[in-house]
Amino acid sequence: MASLVLYSYWRSSSSYRVRFALAAKKLAYEMITVNLLAGEQNADVHKSRSPTGHVPCLLIEGRLFIESVAIIELLEELYPGPALYPKSPWDRARMRTLVEVVNSGIQPLQNLKVLERASSDPEARKAWGAHFNEKGLAAIEQLLEIHSKEGIRGRYTYGDSLTAADVFLVPQFYSAKRFGVDTSKFPRVTAAAEAAMATEAARAAHPDNQPDAVK
Ligand SMILES: N[C@@H](CCC(=O)N[C@@H](CS)C(=O)NCC(=O)O)C(=O)O
The missing domain is CATH 1.20.1050.10 (Glutathione S-transferase Yfyf (Class Pi); Chain A, domain 2)
Incomplete structure (x- = not known):
């Protein structure tokens, strides 16, 4: 099982999507919080993870991904069950x-x-x-x-x-x-x-x- 680290902010709706997908697929993960109201998304350390200066970011098998659609589709392909995408x-x-x-x-x-x-x-x-x-x-x-x-x-x-x-x-x-x-x-x-x-x-x-x- 790959180690998963999610960069998230509690009220970020895009982070909420990835948390929801991870939970639906029963995937355990570590969370690192990024405080958007404190501007932590604009710090160099976060910009080096996310060129857009956004959360979520998911570190999976040593690779960082941004953009919740890409992240959730990757999770679907790596961990197909329970499926979040219909077959047809x-x-x-x-x-x-x-x-x-x-x-x-x-x-x-x-x-x-x-x-x-x-x-x-x-x-x-x-x-x-x-x-x-x-x-x-x-x-x-x-x-x-x-x-x-x-x-x-x-x-x-x-x-x-x-x-x-x-x-x-x-x-x-x-x-x-x-x-x-x-x-x-x-x-x-x-x-x-x-x-x-x-x-x-x-x-x-x-x-x-x-x-x-x-x-
Ligand atoms: N399309 C991106 C959107 C990411 C995004 O906009 N994240 C917001 C929180 S929901 C953010 O980090 N905003 C920081 C800001 O506006 O400074 C995704 O789906 O991951």
Whole structure:
């Protein structure tokens, strides 16, 4: 079993994704925390790990990886069970669409450095984050309706077992709530995220359950 080290921040939604995937696959790992509010992501030592100055980073078999999609796909290929990606190419593409809406369509627009650039006023930052989270969740709600019409039904975001779609949706749902989005406007998203959040893997990955959580 390879040794795994995750560089993480408790409230980072992208770190939460990787924690969720590691827990779903029951992979043990060491955690090194990077305090984003203290600016530790911009220190040279962290930039030497992550040229983007982001978390998460995963050290696996002596190699460092950044970008949660690449990390989670690597974990899937190295540790295929329990699978987080459906087998059929059609299902994989549908499920990956959900992943991408979160990964490229929501999170980058509400990232800390973007909020800092958008405004110095905490209320304006919150409104900015809420705007993009709301638009993104609305798109996911519509996608879930389309999937349901195609016969994809189940407890979770894409069917009846946890997939990468849950691994990406749950942290974004958590962020949307932090930004004050009324998630009840998105019943399919809410039902799927709540079902996934109730799993043991999601609980282990939850920000409040991390060693660097500020209570
Ligand atoms: N696409 C990247 C996004 C990584 C990312 O943006 N991480 C955020 C935390 S969720 C971060 O480190 N932000 C630091 C900053 O904005 O200064 C991934 O999926 O890993």
